[in-house]
Amino acid sequence: MPELPEVEVTRQSFAARIAGAHITAVRLGKPLRWPLGCAPGQLLGQQVLGVRRRGKYLLLDLSDGLLLLHLGMSGSLRFAPALPAPGAHDHFDLVTDHGLLRLHDPRRFGAAVFTPGEQSAPARKLLGALGLEPLDDGFTPAALQAGLVRHRAPIKQVLLAGKVVVGVGNIYASEVLFLAGIRPTTAACALGPVRVRRLHRAIREVLARAVARGGTTLRDFSSAEGQAGHFQTETRVYGRAGQPCTACGAAIHSLVQGQRSSFYCPRCQRP
DNA sequence: CAGTGGGCCTGAGTGC
DNA sequence: TGCACTCAGGCCCACT
Structure with missing residues (x-):
């Protein structure tokens, strides 16, 4: 499923609604492709400043770090004021005071990774080798x-x-x-x-x-x-x-x- | 450095 | 109905 258009459509469908939200809880399901990279408690109280996209990654700018989301082969996100109890394939919930962001991913090739920032080693490892953004002006x-x-x-x-x-x-x-x-x-x-x-x-x-x-x-x-x-x-x-x-x-x-x-x-x- | 193949997981579909 | 098998939208890693 998720190639650039699907990731961008996903971003556009919740970026404005989640902007400014404060994280109140985090729930992890089964392991995804990579571990979260921090204790879930470290996300609590942080504010979601905005949502960007780089390639097929979603970048949630937090008040004290960067949360990378990837949908892998079978992932999808939902964002709503409330969602049903998590199912067998709901592996990451980010609860905020604007609503619940949920990653649903049966094959678990997707990931949610917290990094200190875009220039940190873990972020550069994932984003550093990516090619040109095809919809940006630099793509000539x-x-x-x-x-x-x-x-x-x-x-x-x-x-x-x-x-x-x-x-x-x-x-x-x-x-x-x-x-x-x-x-x-x-x-x-x-x-x-x-x-x-x-x-x-x-x-x-x-x-x-x-x-x-x-x-x-x-x-x-x-x-x-x-x-x-x-x-x-x-x-x-x-x-x-x-x-x-x-x-x-x-x-x-x-x-x-x-x-x-x-x-x-x-x-x-x-x- | 560039190219190739394996592996990670689960679910749907097909053929017997 | 059950089973074995193939295939699926991505990407990292080890190896050549």
């Missing part, structure tokens, strides 16, 4: 090209790795490459300025459109307000192996790259 065709030339791996895997540009997960990587007319197997460093420019535009277009549609709900994604996304009705290649390309009618192909499935149109997307 030239910057993208500078990142891509250092990688000879297939462009699909380079996009997924997040070292050049963040937030493009498995669904959006296939969609982006379709829109850019680039075969997922093409070596990243083999892309010239013209194709890099097309790729740059496609990344922005797909991600921004997905945010506007409330994200992609394949199984159970919803915003912190419980709203499902709608972008899944607009995917052109993801999950459509064997079906006709919406642009040219050729059968969509699928292949496995780095143990992840990729989808592409063999006619519209050039090696």
